[in-house]
Amino acid sequence: GAVVSQHPSWVICKSGTSVKIECRSLDFQATTMFWYRQFPKQSLMLMATSNEGSKATYEQGVEKDKFLINHASLTLSTLTVTSAHPEDSSFYICSAVTATGYSETQYFGPGTRLLVL
Amino acid sequence: GENVEQHPSTLSVQEGDSAVIKCTYSDSASNYFPWYKQELGKRPQLIIDIRSNVGEKKDQRIAVTLNKTAKHFSLHITETQPEDSAVYFCAAGGSNSGYALNFGKGTSLLVTP
Numbered sequence: 001g002a003v004v005s006q007h008p009s010w011v012i013c014k015s016g017t018s019v020k021i022e023c024r025s026l027d028f029q030a031t032t033m034f035w036y037r038q039f040p041k042q043s044l045m046l047m048a049t050s051n052e053g054s055k056a057t058y059e060q061g062v063e064k065d066k067f068l069i070n071h072a073s074l075t076l077s078t079l080t081v082t083s084a085h086p087e088d089s090s091f092y093i094c095s096a097v098t099a100t101g102y103s104e105t106q107y108f109g110p111g112t113r114l115l116v117l
Numbered sequence: 118g119e120n121v122e123q124h125p126s127t128l129s130v131q132e133g134d135s136a137v138i139k140c141t142y143s144d145s146a147s148n149y150f151p152w153y154k155q156e157l158g159k160r161p162q163l164i165i166d167i168r169s170n171v172g173e174k175k176d177q178r179i180a181v182t183l184n185k186t187a188k189h190f191s192l193h194i195t196e197t198q199p200e201d202s203a204v205y206f207c208a209a210g211g212s213n214s215g216y217a218l219n220f221g222k223g224t225s226l227l228v229t230p
Contacts, residue, residue, distance in 0.1 A: 044220045
């Protein structure tokens with residue numbers, strides 16, 4: 001199946017710093033990528049939809065100025081957590097939808113575990 | 118927006134028994150219903166999915182049924198094995214929602230030998 005990678009796999013940072021997470025589709029072009037956040041023992045919560053070449057669409061309650069999303073190419077989307085605080089500590093997972101043909105299958109990245117001290 | 122309810126939150130079965138997890142959704146425009154298995158600390162893995170033009174789909178020990186009228190869908194695992202132990206998530210979405218998925222809260226399945 002299609003492969004989605006994320007980098008870094010984990011990061012520890014000090015409160016107030018910014019953290020960038022990359023999501024790449026390795027063997028297919030993804031017109032749409034999604035960013036999810038998952039707190040311990042909870043479900044995946046959709047944060048935003050990222051479309052190549054356009055502004056991201058954020059879900060209600062997600063601060064667009066805090067979680068900056070850039071989808072510069074058909075294989076790369078980045079999420080930047082600006083001025084991170086301990087409450088931003090979570091498991092961030094991206095997913096991508098294939099651009100070719102009729103497919104709604106989402107392929108998930110391995111996730112990035114963020115710990116803000 | 119879409120609201121997905123999932124039950125039960127925990128499920129314990131003996132090896133060899135069947136397990137059933139049920140989900141309901143609210144948005145009649147949803148047309149794609151995947152099920153994911155997530156092991157601790159890992160990414161969700163798609164195990165089976167169904168589209169709204171199909172009522173049932175089976176893949177070896179796993180099956181999914183969909184009732185569009187009642188807006189509910191279920192995951193059935195037969196002949197459970199200890200390695201089936203994980204958290205299972207249902208989701209609803211599809212082309213009508215820009216492919217975004219809304220997830221249920223998950224079911225922690227434990228299969229005891």
